[in-house]
Amino acid sequence: MLSESEIHAIDHEVSLVPHKKAAVIEALKVVQQHHGWVSDEKLEEVAAYLDMSPAEVDSVATFYNLIFRKPVGRHVILLCDSISCYVMGYKKLYEALHEHLHIKFGETTPDGRFTLLPNACLGCCDHAPALMVGEDLYRDVQVQDLENILAQYK
Amino acid sequence: MEKPLTQHINLQQPLSLKEYEAKGGYSAVRKALKMTPQEVQKMVQESNLKGRGGAGFNTGMKWSFVPMGENAPHPKYLVANADEMEPGTFKDRLLLEGHPHQLIEGMIVAAYAIQADISYVFLRWAYKKAAALIRKSIAEAYEAGYLGNDILGSGWSLQMHLHTGVGRYMCGEETALLNALEGKRATPRAKPPFPQISGLFGKPTIVNNVETFCCIPHIVNNGADWFKGLSKSEDAGTKIYGVSGKVNRPGAWELPMGVTVRELIEEHAGGMKNGYKIRGILPGGASTDFLTVDHLDVKMDFKSVAAAGSRMGTGTMIVMDDATCPVGFVHNLQHFFAQESCGWCTPCREGLPWVERILLSIEKGEGRTEDLELLQMHAQFLGPGNTFCALAPGAMEPLQSALKYFRDDFERHIHQKGCPY
Numbered sequence A: 001m002l003s004e005s006e007i008h009a010i011d012h013e014v015s016l017v018p019h020k021k022a023a024v025i026e027a028l029k030v031v032q033q034h035h036g037w038v039s040d041e042k043l044e045e046v047a048a049y050l051d052m053s054p055a056e057v058d059s060v061a062t063f064y065n066l067i068f069r070k071p072v073g074r075h076v077i078l079l080c081d082s083i084s085c086y087v088m089g090y091k092k093l094y095e096a097l098h099e100h101l102h103i104k105f106g107e108t109t110p111d112g113r114f115t116l117l118p119n120a121c122l123g124c125c126d127h128a129p130a131l132m133v134g135e136d137l138y139r140d141v142q143v144q145d146l147e148n149i150l151a152q153y154k
Numbered sequence B: 001m002e003k004p005l006t007q008h009i010n011l012q013q014p015l016s017l018k019e020y021e022a023k024g025g026y027s028a029v030r031k032a033l034k035m036t037p038q039e040v041q042k043m044v045q046e047s048n049l050k051g052r053g054g055a056g057f058n059t060g061m062k063w064s065f066v067p068m069g070e071n072a073p074h075p076k077y078l079v080a081n082a083d084e085m086e087p088g089t090f091k092d093r094l095l096l097e098g099h100p101h102q103l104i105e106g107m108i109v110a111a112y113a114i115q116a117d118i119s120y121v122f123l124r125w126a127y128k129k130a131a132a133l134i135r136k137s138i139a140e141a142y143e144a145g146y147l148g149n150d151i152l153g154s155g156w157s158l159q160m161h162l163h164t165g166v167g168r169y170m171c172g173e174e175t176a177l178l179n180a181l182e183g184k185r186a187t188p189r190a191k192p193p194f195p196q197i198s199g200l201f202g203k204p205t206i207v208n209n210v211e212t213f214c215c216i217p218h219i220v221n222n223g224a225d226w227f228k229g230l231s232k233s234e235d236a237g238t239k240i241y242g243v244s245g246k247v248n249r250p251g252a253w254e255l256p257m258g259v260t261v262r263e264l265i266e267e268h269a270g271g272m273k274n275g276y277k278i279r280g281i282l283p284g285g286a287s288t289d290f291l292t293v294d295h296l297d298v299k300m301d302f303k304s305v306a307a308a309g310s311r312m313g314t315g316t317m318i319v320m321d322d323a324t325c326p327v328g329f330v331h332n333l334q335h336f337f338a339q340e341s342c343g344w345c346t347p348c349r350e351g352l353p354w355v356e357r358i359l360l361s362i363e364k365g366e367g368r369t370e371d372l373e374l375l376q377m378h379a380q381f382l383g384p385g386n387t388f389c390a391l392a393p394g395a396m397e398p399l400q401s402a403l404k405y406f407r408d409d410f411e412r413h414i415h416q417k418g419c420p421y
């Protein structure tokens, strides 16, 4: 069941648009905020609440990079793999992260602490290479900085 | 040198509404409200402001297609495109994080010019700091009466909302953006009808880039001729230019439209880092054709860059140095485009992954001579006119120019069966 606070937040989004369906991305964001990801069960509940079919909701959910349809760790690392970071050596960061956390792109550490994902240009190419952990942005990242960065996330 | 857009930029502590007002902020809203909407449109059209989102269309002209008058459909919408996801582009972030009220002021004036009722800032997910600042600034503008009902007693009302995306390059394409705002997949729409006639929820809608809106208050305050006078070329105004790659001082700067590539790289970016030379330059983001060292004296304006065989795009350039493999570089770009293809039309959905795989096999030393023809063929079949939107043609620009300028490198990979870098 969608919780009271989820329903409250979804109702607010619905109130801002001309018809319910238009709030579906916002509704998925609400669910993800509450649970970290969007499970099949939650997706069906959102569909029922907005009078849509689950397939229709899933077609939207799977289109967007940052709606997670699989469980993710407590902290999601988004490593920029676009062109300026490529030139400035994001691959070294990837290798170091891989060595440190023993996960590849798309994987989660067994303790559920980190998920590592590639992300398109983070819009700070003058400070490449760049990455985000959760909502925090790190710029001009060097391999030797990684340990300190990761240590902040439990 | 005048730098209207960045004079008040403060990344540590952007101006609050009160502080901005003390420096003349929101005077453009007051001034515009005393003009007719048509007069504001005309002024912007005469200033020759061209859209800063990549395509470079005259902004006032774009607005002029919106139905006006008593019989016009309502609500009309206005959207700021702050989806900035073109690889190598970081100019809107500066304007959003450094001076959010300038954007909001520009949007209010533009909304008045087309008599819009509802406006959105469509912001990409990753710009967390900008989201907080925009949210706060919109609230301040409501509080001060620049947003809401009966703005400054003019009888005209405008609502403004922040909408944050969930990550997709296609959300930046203006009709796909409208679908995303409607809660749909961000696939583009057929044109016509153009968004000015039938846009968000089927109502007249204007979408402009953040930097475009940021120019508006200054044009209204100082006039069309002043704006033209800021430029060193035919295209009016200043421009936020940027340089990234192995240069000494990567960054973004507001400069007169029409500075040269050389001035940007050598003066503002401090030249190449020790030991590196320029091999190629993407002048305006990932979807523009390469320029080379032969083009350093090209002026960075729409017409001059086009005459040199590329596009001004977003005006933020990526420098490829001589220690970076051009095949790997182009593979990285095509990987991005293949990932971000929305899948709506076949040439792009099927073609880009092929291009990406061919490039990867060349990079790994498994390429065949025929592969170069295959790539060339794709560059044509995915080019302008063959796909539903500009993503695939944009992707083909760096590919086709790399095949032209760096063909030796592709051939060496194939003959030596490996990457020589």
Ligand SMILES: Cc1cc2nc3c(=O)[nH]c(=O)nc-3n(C[C@H](O)[C@H](O)[C@H](O)COP(=O)(O)O)c2cc1C
Binding pocket: B050, B051, B052, B053, B054, B055, B056, B057, B059, B081, B082, B083, B084, B085, B086, B169, B170, B171, B172, B173, B174, B175, B207, B208, B209, B210, B212, B213, B389, B390, B391
């Ligand atoms: C794939 C694709 C992505 C785009 N991304 C952006 C973007 O992030 N920001 C932007 O302002 N324009 C982007 N554009 C251009 C928009 O479609 C549109 O032309 C622009 O927002 C119009 O604003 P302007 O006239 O002020 O430049 C993109 C275009 C395409 C084809």
Ligand code: SF4
Binding pocket: B170, B188, B340, B341, B342, B343, B344, B345, B346, B348, B349, B387, B388, B389, B390, B391, B392, B393
């Ligand atoms: S060109 Fe690519 S991104 Fe554009 S509509 Fe076709 S599939 Fe979608």
Ligand code: FES
Binding pocket: A080, A081, A082, A083, A084, A085, A086, A120, A121, A122, A123, A124, A125, A128, A129, A130, B087, B088, B089
């Ligand atoms: S390419 Fe990595 S931040 Fe732009």
